[in-house]
Amino acid sequence: METLRCEYYLGVSHADDPRGLGIIIAEATCRYLAPVPYHAELLGEVAPARPLGRTSFSLLYRFTDVASGTVTARGRTVVVSFDYAAGGKAPIPTPVRSAFEPVAVDPSSEGW
Numbered sequence: 001m002e003t004l005r006c007e008y009y010l011g012v013s014h015a016d017d018p019r020g021l022g023i024i025i026a027e028a029t030c031r032y033l034a035p036v037p038y039h040a041e042l043l044g045e046v047a048p049a050r051p052l053g054r055t056s057f058s059l060l061y062r063f064t065d066v067a068s069g070t071v072t073a074r075g076r077t078v079v080v081s082f083d084y085a086a087g088g089k090a091p092i093p094t095p096v097r098s099a100f101e102p103v104a105v106d107p108s109s110e111g112w
Contacts, residue, residue: 001030001061001075004046008059009079012099022090024082026056030075034065041066048100049076049107055089056080060105060112074112 006018015021036042042063049058061075083090092100105112 004044005059008046013096022082024080025077026080027078030073032073034070034072036072048104050104052100055091
């Protein structure tokens, strides 16, 4: 989940270095649904969840065994935008919100 989140968020924020992202992970959960054999190839997917908050958002994760099509795990992180210089929460940056809103998924929908 960490790698997926970093790659996804770096892409939508157009940042080059994760140290400058201005986010804090407030919560992370992963639910394992099926065993994964050693050497299995997994497809990892990430999507923002609706609704987006003012200063926080959730990212949803899904891991699928490529050979069988079985969803093996689902996860979620709660991410808080943070202004490290001011030492407090910050609004979700406009470019990030603009990238998330059209692709955000309903967390109760099947598959997420």
